[in-house]
Amino acid sequence: SEMCIRDRVLLMCGIVGSVHAEPGQVDQPLVRRMCALIRRRGPDDDGFYFGDCVGLGMRRLSIIDVHAGKQPIHNEDRTVWVVFNGEIYNYRELREDLQKRGHRLATSSDTECLVHLYEEYGEDLVTHLRGMFAFAIWDDRQKKLLLGRDRLGIKPFYYLQQKNALYFGSEIKCLLAIPGFERAINLEALSDYFTFKYVPGPHTIYEGIHEIPPAHIGVWSNGTLHLRRYWQLKPSGEGHQSIEYYAEGLLHHLEEAVRLHLVSEVPLGAFLSGGIDSSAIVALMSRAGQGKVKTFTIGFEAGQVGIDERPFAKAIATQYGTDHSEYLYENPQAQIEGMLPAIIQSFDEPFGDSSVIPNYMISEAARKYVTVALSGTGGDELFGGYERYRGALAAERYRMIPRALRRGILDPVINGLPEVRSAGLWVDRLKRFVRGADLPFPQRYQSFLAAFDEQEKSELFSEDVRNALRRSGNYLTQIAMERVGPFEDPLEWMLFADMETYLPGDELRKTDRLSMWHSLEVRVPFLDHKVVEFAATIPSKYKINGMTKKYVLIKALEGLLPQNILSRRKQGFSIPLSDWLRGPLREMVRDHLSPASLKEVGLFNVHAVEKLIHEHEGHIRNHETKLWLILNLVLWHELYMNQSTPSSGKS
Numbered sequence: 001s002e003m004c005i006r007d008r009v010l011l012m013c014g015i016v017g018s019v020h021a022e023p024g025q026v027d028q029p030l031v032r033r034m035c036a037l038i039r040r041r042g043p044d045d046d047g048f049y050f051g052d053c054v055g056l057g058m059r060r061l062s063i064i065d066v067h068a069g070k071q072p073i074h075n076e077d078r079t080v081w082v083v084f085n086g087e088i089y090n091y092r093e094l095r096e097d098l099q100k101r102g103h104r105l106a107t108s109s110d111t112e113c114l115v116h117l118y119e120e121y122g123e124d125l126v127t128h129l130r131g132m133f134a135f136a137i138w139d140d141r142q143k144k145l146l147l148g149r150d151r152l153g154i155k156p157f158y159y160l161q162q163k164n165a166l167y168f169g170s171e172i173k174c175l176l177a178i179p180g181f182e183r184a185i186n187l188e189a190l191s192d193y194f195t196f197k198y199v200p201g202p203h204t205i206y207e208g209i210h211e212i213p214p215a216h217i218g219v220w221s222n223g224t225l226h227l228r229r230y231w232q233l234k235p236s237g238e239g240h241q242s243i244e245y246y247a248e249g250l251l252h253h254l255e256e257a258v259r260l261h262l263v264s265e266v267p268l269g270a271f272l273s274g275g276i277d278s279s280a281i282v283a284l285m286s287r288a289g290q291g292k293v294k295t296f297t298i299g300f301e302a303g304q305v306g307i308d309e310r311p312f313a314k315a316i317a318t319q320y321g322t323d324h325s326e327y328l329y330e331n332p333q334a335q336i337e338g339m340l341p342a343i344i345q346s347f348d349e350p351f352g353d354s355s356v357i358p359n360y361m362i363s364e365a366a367r368k369y370v371t372v373a374l375s376g377t378g379g380d381e382l383f384g385g386y387e388r389y390r391g392a393l394a395a396e397r398y399r400m401i402p403r404a405l406r407r408g409i410l411d412p413v414i415n416g417l418p419e420v421r422s423a424g425l426w427v428d429r430l431k432r433f434v435r436g437a438d439l440p441f442p443q444r445y446q447s448f449l450a451a452f453d454e455q456e457k458s459e460l461f462s463e464d465v466r467n468a469l470r471r472s473g474n475y476l477t478q479i480a481m482e483r484v485g486p487f488e489d490p491l492e493w494m495l496f497a498d499m500e501t502y503l504p505g506d507e508l509r510k511t512d513r514l515s516m517w518h519s520l521e522v523r524v525p526f527l528d529h530k531v532v533e534f535a536a537t538i539p540s541k542y543k544i545n546g547m548t549k550k551y552v553l554i555k556a557l558e559g560l561l562p563q564n565i566l567s568r569r570k571q572g573f574s575i576p577l578s579d580w581l582r583g584p585l586r587e588m589v590r591d592h593l594s595p596a597s598l599k600e601v602g603l604f605n606v607h608a609v610e611k612l613i614h615e616h617e618g619h620i621r622n623h624e625t626k627l628w629l630i631l632n633l634v635l636w637h638e639l640y641m642n643q644s645t646p647s648s649g650k651s
Helices: 002-007 028-036 091-100 110-128 172-176 187-196 243-260 276-287 310-319 332-347 356-367 379-383 387-398 403-415 426-435 441-449 454-460 463-468 476-484 490-500 502-517 529-535 551-557 577-582 586-592 595-601 606-617 624-641
Strands: 010-020 045-050 054-064 080-088 131-139 144-149 158-162 165-169 209-211 216-221 224-229 268-271 294-299 323-328 372-374 521-523
Touching: 010 028, 010 131, 028 045, 028 054, 028 172, 045 080, 054 080, 054 131, 080 110, 091 110, 110 131, 110 144, 110 216, 158 172, 165 172, 172 209, 187 441, 187 454, 187 463, 187 502, 187 624, 243 276, 243 529, 243 551, 268 276, 268 356, 276 310, 276 379, 276 551, 294 310, 294 356, 310 323, 323 356, 332 356, 332 502, 332 586, 332 624, 356 502, 379 490, 379 502, 379 529, 379 551, 387 441, 387 490, 441 476, 441 490, 454 606, 476 490, 490 502, 502 521, 577 586, 577 606, 577 624, 586 606, 586 624, 595 606, 595 624, 606 624
Parallel strands: 268 294, 268 372, 294 323, 372 521
Antiparallel strands: 010 054, 010 080, 010 165, 045 054, 080 131, 131 144, 144 216, 158 165, 158 209, 216 224
């Protein structure tokens, strides 16, 4: 076992490639150029395989056995080749089984298992994998390419079809380098961005570039790509066990997942916000005998605007004896203006979740000391941690009030509330609450999520954009709910829909891009699919119990975490965006959202944007989310639509 761990080659990296229907069409310099563009994902090494119809490339960030593990890796007779990004946690069991079946493995890497699993199981190899992954397997005998992405969408994967060729890569920037590709905005994706704050897959902001969805494989053969789903999370029916049963089972699954995520021969740490999820990961890392865990948090000095998480993170760090580091917002104007172009280049498309700021900073800080960090991402989607879940459940109860009473008294009172500075976004949420009360549940939940509703988007866009949009909006949440449901239980419906949409489109995309920009691997134990499948068996009454969110997780962690952490309201790495947009970031907003800048972009009604700025700066309404979305779209447009060469961002 010890030798197996030392010999193991664990790589976090990026992959690229092209496949062609006719031989002799592979552009080797192009594949190398695509690979160079994602150097930050793997600064340690690169590797290539070129055949008559295919070119494969990869960048490597070595985590274990840094002197070995070249990719691409092949089978015994060099007829099957693989490039792989990620980690297979159950590779030891897979390796032993493959050897019993007669396969000869030349290395001790998890990557090599993939080519032999393909020989043994064909396309069904993905059902045997436990981990986070994106891979491309070339079968030279059948002239077939197999692309696979992990169940939850932890690792990214994009593709572009052009004539009789398919190009693919870990990031969009690889595909922007394809000769002949003309950048054109997908207006439906643009509209979706202003609803959801991110561009939902499988589309991207660019016409022609798509995402391989989570839990899907793609097979390219004879010039055609076919995608199919191989895994679908389903509830197992209403459970009848006690809360103690589920809490004990959850703790067992989390302990196993964290232990599997700790394999590393390079410095390893954890993000620590002082909330339940990140604190649980740190506690379980420490209990697993990891030694002195390095932890990182970010906060505000006394006198600064913003909620300082440092005391809560420090309490956990002290309890578990971690090597703890704290980082501060010292000059928000300079810090954010300096990092926003890099953030946009890490995503290659507009991304409107303002938590990119603290996540960028914490990734940058952690990479100075560690190569791998564990995160609590996923706990909110699994166990009901977002405030919007309680809001949607409250709306269900609000609907029970006679309509005459609601329409005659309650709705007018709520709609008449002034949006004063101290109210934050709560008044806006209350107004959305009453506006959506009579909608069918899927539409109502989407209305809670939307940054701009359809009427607001109509006012925001220029006349040309409005005329070009082929439909009023993407009812993504409704589509997802129809796919996973319908459920009688509204909480389960929301959780399963968010696992299909918000989790991969926002949370995991953010985690991957910002960490990989800094050549940092982030692992997410909550999203080990065995943990996720167990969580799906837990009744919703144990996820939100009365006013208590994440009830079963809290029960599971009693004894591991202090009560003041278990009972805290969720904050995470949050920033005071509303105040910053009126203060230190005011000039940046006015500069990039000036009438001249907006006219150059050509997508917006200039007067509508000016109104948003005026109302926000005058404390008439809180438009922090709307303005942040517009700002990021304009900055992306300046960087990507006014130039032809994507940037790798390498120093």
